[in-house]
Every structure is written in C-alpha cells, then in structure tokens.
Amino acid sequence: MRTETDIVVDHLTKQFGSVKAVDDLSFTVRPGAVTGFLGPNGAGKTTTLRMLLGLVKPTGGHALIGGKRYEEIHQPGSTVGAALEASSFHPGRTGLDHLRVYAPQVGATDARCHELLELVGMTDAAKRRVGGYSMGMRQRLGLAYALLGDPEVILLDEPANGLDPQGIVWLRHLLRAFAAEGRTVLVSSHVLSEVQHTVDDVVIIAGGRLVHASPLQGLHALVESRVRLAGPAPDRIEALAAERSWRREPVAGGVDIIDVPAAEVGAAAFGAGIEVHQLADVGVGLEDVFLRLTSSPDAPASRGGVAA
Structure with a gap:
C-alpha cells in the first residue's frame, strides 16, 4: 500500500x-x-x-x-524521483554503470538496475557508453535513474x-x-x-x-466554439447575426459566430435565404x-x- x-x-x-x-x-x-x-x-x-x-x-x-x-x-x-536534465551523465560510463553508481544511495540492488533498464526499453544499450546515446535514449536513462528508489x-x-x-x-x-x-x-x-x-x-x-x-x-x-459563416452578401450575414443576438467577430466575407451550433447557424441562414459559401467550424482549440x-x-x- x-x-x-x-x-x-x-x-x-x-x-x-x-x-x-x-x-x-x-x-x-x-x-x-x-x-x-x-x-x-x-x-x-x-x-x-x-x-x-x-x-x-x-x-x-x-x-x-x-x-x-x-x-x-x-x-x-x-x-522523490526526479529527472531534470537529459545531459547530466558521464559520457564514459555505460547506462548500467550510471545506475550502479547511484543505486547504493537509495538501497537499490543490481537486479533493480537491470529491471529499470528493461522497463525503459534500454536493455540492449545497457553496456554502451552514454556518450554515444541519442537524446531519446538519455531521456529513458534519466527516467530509469529517477525510479531507482521506487x-x-x-x-x-x-x-x-x-x-x-x-x-x-x-x-x-x-x-x-x-x-x-x-x-x-x-x-x-x-x-x-x-x-x-x-x-x-x-x-x-x-x-x-x-x-x-x-x-x-x-x-x-475555455475552448471556444466558433462557426464561420461567409458568402457574397456579408451585410446580410451580419444583419442575421445581429437579429439573433449572436456573439460574433467580423471576418472577410462574413462573421465568426461564437458558441452557437453550426446546425443552428446553417438553418438560420437557409431560412433567411442567404447564399452561403462557407459554413465551417473554426473553433479555438486547446493549444490556442x-x-x-x-x-x-x-x-x-x-x-x-x-x-x-
């Protein structure tokens, strides 16, 4: 437990x-x-x-x-197990020897060192010198080091x-x-x-x-739903959005309508007889x-x- x-x-x-x-x-x-x-x-x-x-x-x-x-x-x-840098290794040591140096400090056995190298997918590289490791391999070795003391x-x-x-x-x-x-x-x-x-x-x-x-x-x-409604009559599109009290931002040829489902926007445009050239979800994603x-x-x- x-x-x-x-x-x-x-x-x-x-x-x-x-x-x-x-x-x-x-x-x-x-x-x-x-x-x-x-x-x-x-x-x-x-x-x-x-x-x-x-x-x-x-x-x-x-x-x-x-x-x-x-x-x-x-x-x-x-x-606490921590890995802050993937470059703080002695380049002349093997991956296995790197773990062996620190293992006594946390009471880890040699078997634990081998177990961790297997866990992080480094068994085949265990006896290679760290100076020849790629960045990804160093990241894996750093994680193995962080886990030494369980x-x-x-x-x-x-x-x-x-x-x-x-x-x-x-x-x-x-x-x-x-x-x-x-x-x-x-x-x-x-x-x-x-x-x-x-x-x-x-x-x-x-x-x-x-x-x-x-x-x-x-x-x-916090992700914002946006639907872009655009066509040859942007004034009519703006008027429709204003009539519906939709929150909106102007774009070329129309508006971006915020937090209104695309189906509702499309149906309203169709009902108003507005020609539409673009009806697309352009919502703000997590990265945005x-x-x-x-x-x-x-x-x-x-x-x-x-x-x-």
Missing part, C-alpha cells in the same frame, strides 16, 4: 538579481494523478522544480513534498524531448500506470499537445506566475487556449478545481 504524498507550492518566489524568475506561485499536485506543469520556455518551470528539490533556495514561500522540504525528507531518493513522487522536466512518436506513446502509458499506482506525477512541458493525452490536471505558468490551474476538463471549458493564457501573464490566474 502506497502512502499518499502530495506537492504543495505556497507563495513560492525566486529572485535572481533584478529578475523575478518565480513570482508568488501557489498550486497543489495530488497523488494518483499526472499533472502537467506547463508554460513557455523561460516561464520558471525548471526553477520551480529545482526549488522543490532543494537545489535552489526560494526568496520567499515554500515548496513542500508530503508536508516537508526536500532536505527534511528521510531517504529522499526513496520518496519513489512515491516523480518529477520530470520535459521528458518527451528527443522521443520519437512511439516513445511519446510509451511514456504516456508509463506515466498513466504510475498514477494508477497512487504515485504523484508532475511533468513539465512547454508544449501542451505533448501532454494533453497524458495528464489529469494542468498547472500553467507564464513569466513566473500562475495563469491557470485545473483538471484538464477545466481547460477544455494555452497560447492565449501564456501570452498574457499579467492576466489574473484562472482556477478550476486544483488547489492553487
């Missing part, structure tokens, strides 16, 4: 000189779920993860794992970098399996499309500040919502169910 170990980031701030890399950031990561920690490059994700791991001292606030700072955790490698909490920084499409699907299934076991999984990414089929919750930051925290469904709720949120970091944070 696994214990439930959450992550609580509480008014976390980090200032480097005149630059505030993380600005009064608060959110919670729950056990039994995969949480996507999202934001553009330079948003403060890696700095936040480094503060969680005690590698960077906060200017203010707290970053707690199971109610404790990382340095207060007894045998932290058995509680941790309750898994922190991964951009783990899909360098993985091919099959590798990304493999990673998705692995992270889902970890969450199903009751582990707390926090995965950072600057691309929502990489993780949207993997995560249960999302925490989005920009400019070091929280801009959104919710279950993934809460982000879906993500870009909108992260391009306006001064906007107030939106929260939809994840404590923040």
Whole structure:
C-alpha cells in the first residue's frame, strides 16, 4: 500500500538579481494523478522544480513534498524521483554503470538496475557508453535513474524531448500506470499537445506566475466554439447575426459566430435565404487556449478545481 504524498507550492518566489524568475506561485499536485506543469520556455518551470528539490533556495514561500522540504525528507531518493536534465551523465560510463553508481544511495540492488533498464526499453544499450546515446535514449536513462528508489513522487522536466512518436506513446502509458499506482506525477512541458493525452490536471505558468490551474476538463471549458459563416452578401450575414443576438467577430466575407451550433447557424441562414459559401467550424482549440493564457501573464490566474 502506497502512502499518499502530495506537492504543495505556497507563495513560492525566486529572485535572481533584478529578475523575478518565480513570482508568488501557489498550486497543489495530488497523488494518483499526472499533472502537467506547463508554460513557455523561460516561464520558471525548471526553477520551480529545482526549488522543490532543494537545489535552489526560494526568496520567499515554500515548496513542500508530503508536508516537508526536500532536505527534511528521510531517504529522499526513496520518496522523490526526479529527472531534470537529459545531459547530466558521464559520457564514459555505460547506462548500467550510471545506475550502479547511484543505486547504493537509495538501497537499490543490481537486479533493480537491470529491471529499470528493461522497463525503459534500454536493455540492449545497457553496456554502451552514454556518450554515444541519442537524446531519446538519455531521456529513458534519466527516467530509469529517477525510479531507482521506487519513489512515491516523480518529477520530470520535459521528458518527451528527443522521443520519437512511439516513445511519446510509451511514456504516456508509463506515466498513466504510475498514477494508477497512487504515485504523484508532475511533468513539465512547454508544449501542451505533448501532454494533453497524458495528464489529469494542468498547472500553467507564464513569466513566473500562475495563469491557470485545473483538471484538464477545466481547460477544455475555455475552448471556444466558433462557426464561420461567409458568402457574397456579408451585410446580410451580419444583419442575421445581429437579429439573433449572436456573439460574433467580423471576418472577410462574413462573421465568426461564437458558441452557437453550426446546425443552428446553417438553418438560420437557409431560412433567411442567404447564399452561403462557407459554413465551417473554426473553433479555438486547446493549444490556442494555452497560447492565449501564456501570452498574457499579467492576466489574473484562472482556477478550476486544483488547489492553487
């Protein structure tokens, strides 16, 4: 039976000189779920993860794992497994030797090292030197390292970098399996499309500040339905939309109608005898919502169910 170990980031701030890399950031990561920690490059994700791991001292606030700072955790490698960089390996060591070097620190056996290399699909490369590994292979080895102590909490920084499409699907299934076991999984990414089929919750930051925290469904709720209605008589189309009190935005040859079903728009145009050359769904997708949120970091944070 696994214990439930959450992550609580509480008014976390980090200032480097005149630059505030993380600005009064608060959110919670729950056990039994995969949480996507999202934001553009330079948003403060890696700095936040480094503060969680005690590698960077906060200017203010707290970053707690199971109610404790990382340095207060007894045998932290058995509680927290982290992979922040896929380049921090000695190039002259083999993949197996890399794990063997760190295994004693968490009480892992040689058999555990072999087991993990098999888990991450690296058995055939176990005795090759890491200097010859591809980026994707280094990512897999980093994950094996993070799992050495069979941790309750898994922190991964951009783990899909360098993985091919099959590798990304493999990673998705692995992270889902970890969450199903009751582990707390926090995965950072600057691309929502990489993780949207993997995560249960999302925490989005920009400019070091929280801009959104919710279950993934809460982000879906921000997706806007748009139907483009265009034709040779744009004035008549605009008049129809105004008559129906539809929320709309003008486009060439017609309007984009917001949050009205396409069937209703088409039926209204047909009933009004308006010639239509385009009736199409051009709705704003999840990636568009993500870009909108992260391009306006001064906007107030939106929260939809994840404590923040």
